[in-house]
Amino acid sequence: MREFYSLLSFPFIIISPEEYTKLNICPERIMFHSENKFPKRFSSLIRPRVLIILTGAFIAGSSAGLISHAVSASFPVSSPLNEASSWGLSFRREGARPEGNADINELKQYNAYYAEDTDEKVLYLTFDAGYENGNTPAILDALKKHGAPAAFFVVGNFIEDEPELVKRIVEEGHIVGNHTMTHPDMSAISTQQSFQEELAGVEKLFQDLTGEPMVKFYRPPRGVYSISNLAMADNLGYATFFWSLAYVDWDQEQQPSREEAFSKLLPRVHPGAIVLLHNTSSTNAEILDELLTKWEEMGYSFAPLTQLTGE
Secondary structure, X not given: OOEEEEEOOEEEEEOOHHHHHHHOOOHHHOOOOOHHHOOOOOEOOEOOOOOOOOOHHHHHOOOOOOOOOOOOOOOOOOOOOOOOEEOOEEOOOOOOOOEXXXXXXXXXXXXXXXXXXXXXXXXXXXXXXXXXXOOHHHHHHHHHHHOOOEEEEEOHHHHHHOHHHHHHHHHOOOEEEEOOOOOOOHHHOOOHHHHHHHHHHHHHHHHHHHOOOOOOEEOOHHHEEOHHHHHHHHHOOOEEEOOOEOOOOOOOOOOOOHHXXXXXXXXXXXXXXXXXXXXXXXXXXXXXXXXXXXXXXXXXEEOOHHHHHOO
């Protein structure tokens, strides 16, 4: 069982020391929790599930500045409602929806989603787009070939730097969602005005470019959120989107192989999944056509996020 979280601009995974050695993931992208950071009261909406105890050899070989302290597995975590949490998942059974920090009904009261509660084999494809490195055109080609709609959650600089690519995304029927103007820790923002400014900057860039208002779909940078943030987004008319399926696809120096990607994305797919992939992944660009074919052969179809929200 693993859990996806987010750090910097990417979701990440809590792994065993053996997996760390195998994958050679840089330490900065592994999350460690210090015992003194665990509050005493429990909130059902913010409850990271499983942590690992690192081996002595791993700790000895890591920088003291990167590792504060590891805590034992299954430690119940509580948090005040305004404290930040990273979105996480617990996969318990192949082909079944994983458990998240919050369940579908808990998120729904804030117009937030991580999956659809359905037995229908439908998938919602999403891509986080912080910048462009040449892989997005191939991703769009694969989506077009399969008639698969997707949502691209973009940071402000993506619109500024890649206007023609944004226009293509829109012209081919995909949603452009809001991933904030500067990709900050939104949970550290305490006022509705400051929260709105991060989203409004992207809205303006998008409307100036396309002449159309931006769909009010939002994904928190790094998957970090708080209850107050969910409420702020809802107050602004935004739906917030987490995810129920992702894999380690963000590290440009350690891109997964085709086989590694399929070993995560095929057995963990489930009805109603919101899939998170990164537009910067060369692996995604190479395998997306084949991946979509395999999912179709498993009986899955693809739908836009507007179907999930009823818009």
